[in-house]
Amino acid sequence: MTATRETVTNRLPGPLLLVLWFALVSGLIEGLWRLFQVGVQHKVILMPIHVVWMAPLADVLWIGVPALLLLLLHLVFPRIVKTGLIVGVIAVIAFLPLMLLFTSMYKLVALFLAIGLGYQTTRLILGHQEGFSRLVRRSVIPLFLVVAIGGGSIGLIRSMREHQARAALVPAKAGAPNVLLIIWDTVRGQSLSVYGYERPTTPFLEAFAREGTKFDRAMSMAPWTLPSHAAMFTGQRPTDLVIDINHPLIDSFPTLAAALAAHGYVTGGFVANLSFTTREHGLSRDFSHYDDYPVSPGTAIWSSRLGNVIMDQDRVRKTINFWNDLDRKPAAGVNRQFLHWVDRRGNRPFFAFLNYYDSHRPYISVEPYKSKFVRDSSGRFHPRRSHLNFKAASKDEIRWTWDNYDATIAYQDEQVRLLMEELKRRGLLDNTLVIVTSDHGEHFGDHNRLGHMNSLYRTLIQVPLIMRMPGRVPAGTVVTTPVSLRDLPRTILDLSGVGDTAGIPGISMQRFWTGASPDNNDPPEPVFSEVGTRKGSGPYSIITMGYHYINWQGQTRKSQIYDIAADPWELKDLLGQPALEPLMPGFQKLSVIYMGHRALERDGAGKNDDEMVAPGQ
Numbered sequence: 196m197t198a199t200r201e202t203v204t205n206r207l208p209g210p211l212l213l214v215l216w217f218a219l220v221s222g223l224i225e226g227l228w229r230l231f232q233v234g235v236q237h238k239v240i241l242m243p244i245h246v247v248w249m250a251p252l253a254d255v256l257w258i259g260v261p262a263l264l265l266l267l268l269h270l271v272f273p274r275i276v277k278t279g280l281i282v283g284v285i286a287v288i289a290f291l292p293l294m295l296l297f298t299s300m301y302k303l304v305a306l307f308l309a310i311g312l313g314y315q316t317t318r319l320i321l322g323h324q325e326g327f328s329r330l331v332r333r334s335v336i337p338l339f340l341v342v343a344i345g346g347g348s349i350g351l352i353r354s355m356r357e358h359q360a361r362a363a364l365v366p367a368k369a370g371a372p373n374v375l376l377i378i379w380d381t382v383r384g385q386s387l388s389v390y391g392y393e394r395p396t397t398p399f400l401e402a403f404a405r406e407g408t409k410f411d412r413a414m415s416m417a418p419w420t421l422p423s424h425a426a427m428f429t430g431q432r433p434t435d436l437v438i439d440i441n442h443p444l445i446d447s448f449p450t451l452a453a454a455l456a457a458h459g460y461v462t463g464g465f466v467a468n469l470s471f472t473t474r475e476h477g478l479s480r481d482f483s484h485y486d487d488y489p490v491s492p493g494t495a496i497w498s499s500r501l502g503n504v505i506m507d508q509d510r511v512r513k514t515i516n517f518w519n520d521l522d523r524k525p526a527a528g529v530n531r532q533f534l535h536w537v538d539r540r541g542n543r544p545f546f547a548f549l550n551y552y553d554s555h556r557p558y559i560s561v562e563p564y565k566s567k568f569v570r571d572s573s574g575r576f577h578p579r580r581s582h583l584n585f586k587a588a589s590k591d592e593i594r595w596t597w598d599n600y601d602a603t604i605a606y607q608d609e610q611v612r613l614l615m616e617e618l619k620r621r622g623l624l625d626n627t628l629v630i631v632t633s634d635h636g637e638h639f640g641d642h643n644r645l646g647h648m649n650s651l652y653r654t655l656i657q658v659p660l661i662m663r664m665p666g667r668v669p670a671g672t673v674v675t676t677p678v679s680l681r682d683l684p685r686t687i688l689d690l691s692g693v694g695d696t697a698g699i700p701g702i703s704m705q706r707f708w709t710g711a712s713p714d715n716n717d718p719p720e721p722v723f724s725e726v727g728t729r730k731g732s733g734p735y736s737i738i739t740m741g742y743h744y745i746n747w748q749g750q751t752r753k754s755q756i757y758d759i760a761a762d763p764w765e766l767k768d769l770l771g772q773p774a775l776e777p778l779m780p781g782f783q784k785l786s787v788i789y790m791g792h793r794a795l796e797r798d799g800a801g802k803n804d805d806e807m808v809a810p811g812q
Contacts, residue, residue, distance in 0.1 A: 206324045207278065208331045210266050213285055214259045216331045219338040221258075221289040222251025225500055226345075228296060239441045239475050243488035246498045248346035250292075253499035258288045279321055286320075287313030292501040302504065360456070360483035364543065367459025371544040372664060373627040374455065374691055375618075376683075378427070378548070379607055380420060380468050381555040381647065383636025384413070384657045385763070386604060394568065396604040399612035400631065400661060407629075407663030408672040408708065412759070414722045414738060415635045416681050418655035419648040420471035422727030423634035423680070424478055424550075428452065430684045430701040433727025444477030449698045451684040452481035455546040458693050463545065465533045467524040467552035482548070486532045493521035509580075518578040519559045526551040526610035534617055551610070553603040554637075556580070556646070560602035564609075568602040571595045585645045597639040625665050628690050632680065633658035641764060648726070651736040651745050652765050653757075656724045662704075664690065674707045677738045677759065679722045723789050737785050742769070744782045756782075 207213065226247035232238040243249070262285050268276040290312045294305035320327045384390045389400040390411065416426035421444070422433035429436065429448045438444055452462045463484040466472040472487065479485040488494050496502040497520070505511055512518055529549050537545060553559070557578035560569060576595045583596065611631060618624040636655045638644035647655050658680070662668045667690050685701030688694060702720070721739035736745040738759065745755045756775060757765040769775055 206328055207282065207320070208328050210262055210281060211259075212331060212335065213282065214262050215255065216335045216338070217285050217289040218254035218258050219251045219335065219342060221292060222254040222499065223247070223338065223342065225250040225254075225292055225296065233475070239443065241470065241473075241475070242498055243473075243494065244349055245346065245488065245490060245494070247349075248342045249495035249498040250500075251342050253495045253502050254289070254292065256496070257292075257499065257501050257505075258285055261288065279317060282320055283313055283317040286316045288501070289313070290316075292499060295500045295504055357483045361461060361541075361543075364456065364461070365459050367544050368692060370626075371459065372667070372691055373544050373623060374460070374546040374687055375627050375629045376427075376546075376548045376687070377611065377614075377629070377631045378424070378550050379554060379604075379631070379633045379659070380472075380550055380552045381635060381637050382604060382607075382633040382659065383654055384633075384659050385636070385654065386601060387659055389661070390659065394601055396568075396601050397608040399608045399615075400659070403611070403615070403631070403663060404661050406665075406670050407661055407668050408670075408674060410660040410662075410674045410678055410704070412675060412677040412738075413632065413658055413660030414653075414677055414679050414724055415633070415656045415658050416679065416724055417727035418635045418651060418724070419727070420468055420634050421476055421478075422725075424472060426681045427632075427634075427683045428478065430681055430699040432681070432723070433725055436727075438477075438727070443475060444480065446477075446480060450481045451687060451699065452546060452548075454684075454688060454693060454699060455691065456481060456483070458691075459543060460546045461540045461543045462547075463533070463536050463540075464548045464550075465529045465536070466548075466550035467526070467529050468550050468555065469520070469522060469524075469552075472550050484536055486536075488522060489524050489528065491522065493523075497521040507580075512580070513577070516577075518557050518580060520580075523559075524552065526553050526607050527613075530610060530614045530617070533614075537621070537623070551607050553607050554600055556582075558596060558599040558603055560599040561606060564602040564605040565599070568605065569595065569598040571598070583645050585640065585643055588645065590640075593640045593645070600637065600639065628662065628664040628667065628687065630660070630662050630683070630687070632660045632683070651724050651726070651734055653743065653763065654765075656736070662686075662690075669708045672708055674704070676707065677722045678704055679724075721785055721789075735786075735789070737782060737789070739785065740778060740781065742775070742778065746786060 208216070226249075229240055229242050229246045229250075230244070232240050233244075262281060265276055265281045265284055269278070269281060287309050290309040291306065294300065294308045294312075295302065297305070386392050387397045387400065388395050389397045389404050389409065415423045417423045417433045421438055421440075422436060425431070425436050425438055425444045426433060428444075428450045431448050436444060436448070452464075456462050461484075462482045463486075464479055464482045465486045466478075469488060472478050474485060474487055479487070497506065502521075506521060529551060533547055533549055537547070557580045559578055566572075571591065571594070576592050578599070579596075583592070615624060615629070618627060635647055636653075636658060637647050638650065638652075638654055641654050642650060642652055644650055660678070660680070682701040682704055684699050686704040688699065689703040689705045721737050723735065723737055725735040726733035734745065734747045736743060738744075741759050743757045743759055743765065745757075747754060754770055755765075756769045756778075757767070758769060
C-alpha cells in the first residue's frame with residue numbers, strides 16, 4: 196500500500212516547481228489585494244506598490260527554506276518524511292500570509308485556518324495528482340510573467356511620467372539657483388553642538404552655519420512627521436490640512452514643488468521615513484521624481500505579510516540580534532539616490548527634498564560614532580523598535596538610548612559634509628540654496644516623556660534651521676527671533692527668485708537680513724504649533740512676547756507658560772505668577788484668532804504628567 200502511494204506521488208511536480216507555483220499564487224493574491232486596498236478602498240497600508248512582485252519573491256523564501264529542509268529529510272528518512280507531508284507544509288505556508296492579511300485576526304487563529312486549508316488542499320492535490328501537475332506546469336510560466344511584467348511596468352510607468360513632466364517644463368530663468376532642502380527626521384535643536392550642546396554632535400554644521408544664517412529658535416508646526424512636512428511644503432497650518440495617521444495630504448493646497456516646477460525647476464524627493472513621507476501620504480505630490488521604498492531584498496521580505504509578522508517579533512529579533520528595519524535607508528543611501536538623479540537632470544535648476552531618518556527610533560548607531568558617544572558598551576540594552584515606556588525604563592537605559600541618538604546625529608552631520616563636497620566637486624554648491632532643518636524633536640526623559648507626538652514642549656518643536664547660499668544668504672548671521680517652519684516655502688520662493696506667484700501663505704525669513712524685521716523683536720505674527728490631527732481639538736502652543744504658552748486643550752491639565760530666553764528646557768512653569776497676568780488676555784485673544792471655529796475648552800486642573808496616547812511616528 197505504501198509503495199503504491201509513493202508511486203502515485205511521484206507524478207507530482209518537482210519540489211522546486213511546487214514551491215515556485217505556490218509562492219507565485221499566494222504572493223500574487225497578496226499583492227493584488229494590497230493594490231485593491233490602496234486603489235479602491237483608499238487605505239494607507241505602508242507598503243510599496245512593488246508588493247505586487249515583491250510578495251511572490253519573498254514567499255519563495257518563506258516556502259522554499261522549510262520545503263528544502265523537509266526534502267533533505269525526505270532523502271534521509273523517506274518512510275518518515277513523506278511527499279505528502281512536504282506538499283502539506285508548502286500549502287500551509289502559502290495560505291498563512293493570506294490569512295494574516297486580516298490584521299484584526301489573532302495570529303494563532305490565522306495559523307489554525309492555514310493548517311486546515313492546507314490539509315484540505317493537500318488531500319485534493321494527492322487525490323488528483325495528474326490534473327494538478329498539468330495545472331502547475333501550464334500556469335507557472337504565465338504566473339511568472341504576470342509578476343515580471345507587473346514589476347517592470349512600475350518602473351517604466353514612473354519613468355515615462357517623469358519624462359513627460361520634464362518635457363512640459365517651461366524654460367527656467369537664467370541663473371536660477373538650485374534648492375536643496377535637507378530634513379533630519381526627529382532631530383531636536385537642543386542635541387546639536389551647533390546650538391550649544393556640550394557633545395560634539397555636529398562639527399560640520401558649526402562650520403556650515405558660519406557660511407550662512409543660523410536660526411536659534413526655529414519652531415516646527417507639529418511634533419510629528421506628516422503635518423510638519425506638509426506645513427513646510429504648503430505653508431498651511433496642520434489643522435487646515437486635515438491630515439492624520441491614516442489620512443494623507445490632499446491636493447487642495449498649492450505646494451512648493453509645484454510652484455518651482457512652474458518656473459522650470461526639475462523636482463525630486465528622496466526619503467527614508469517610510470512611515471509618513473511615502474507616496475501614500477501625499478508628500479510626493481508635484482514632485483516629478485520621488486524615491487521612497489528601496490528596491491531591496493529587505494524591502495521584499497518586509498513587504499510580504501508573513502515576513503512582516505515574523506520580523507516584527509522581539510523574540511526573532513533577539514535571536515538574530517537584528518533591530519533595524521529591513522527596508523531602512525541610511526543617509527548615505529539617500530545621498531546616493533539624490534546625486535544619481537542630479538547627474539541625470541540635464542541643465543535645469545533643481546529643487547530636491549532629502550529626508551534623513553537615522554535619528555528615529557530604534558536609534559541604530561554605527562561606527563565610529565557609536566564608540567565616540569555610547570558610554571555603556573556592556574550589551575545590557577538593545578534598541579527598541581516599539582515605544583520605551585518612561586515609567587518602566589531605567590535611567591541607564593534612557594541614557595544609553597540617548598547616547599545612540601547623539602551618535603546618529605553625528606553620522607548625519609558627516610553625511611551632510613560628504614554631500615556638500617560632492618556638490619562642490621560638481622560645481623553646484625555655490626549656486627544652490629541649501630537648507631538643513633528637522634521636522635520635530637524627541638523626548639529622552641524630560642517632562643517624564645519619551646518619544647514624540649506626546650507634547651508641545653520645545654524639546655519636540657524647536658528644531659535646527661540653517662541656510663547657506665553665497666550672495667543671497669548672509670554669512671555668519673544668527674537670528675534669535677522665534678520663527679515658524681510654516682514660513683519656509685515662502686522663504687524659498689523669495690530666495691530662489693520665484694517671488695509671490697504661487698498662492699502659498701507665509702512671511703519670508705529674508706526679512707531678517709534685509710532690514711524689514713530687525714532681529715530680537717517679536718515677529719510680525721506669533722509662532723504657533725499644534726499636535727495636528729483631523730480631530731482639530733488637540734493641544735496647541737503660542738510663542739510670543741518672549742514666552743511659550745501651551746494650552747493642553749482636550750486634556751485634564753492646566754495650561755503652562757515658560758520664559759523663552761531664561762528657560763530653554765522649560766523646567767519652571769510661570770502660570771499664575773502675578774507679573775504675567777496682564778499677558779493672559781493676549782494669549783487668549785491669539786488663541787481665538789488662531790483656532791478660529793474650534794471651540795476653546797476650559798483649562799482643567801488634572802495631573803501634570805498625563806501623556807497623550809500617540810503612535811510616535
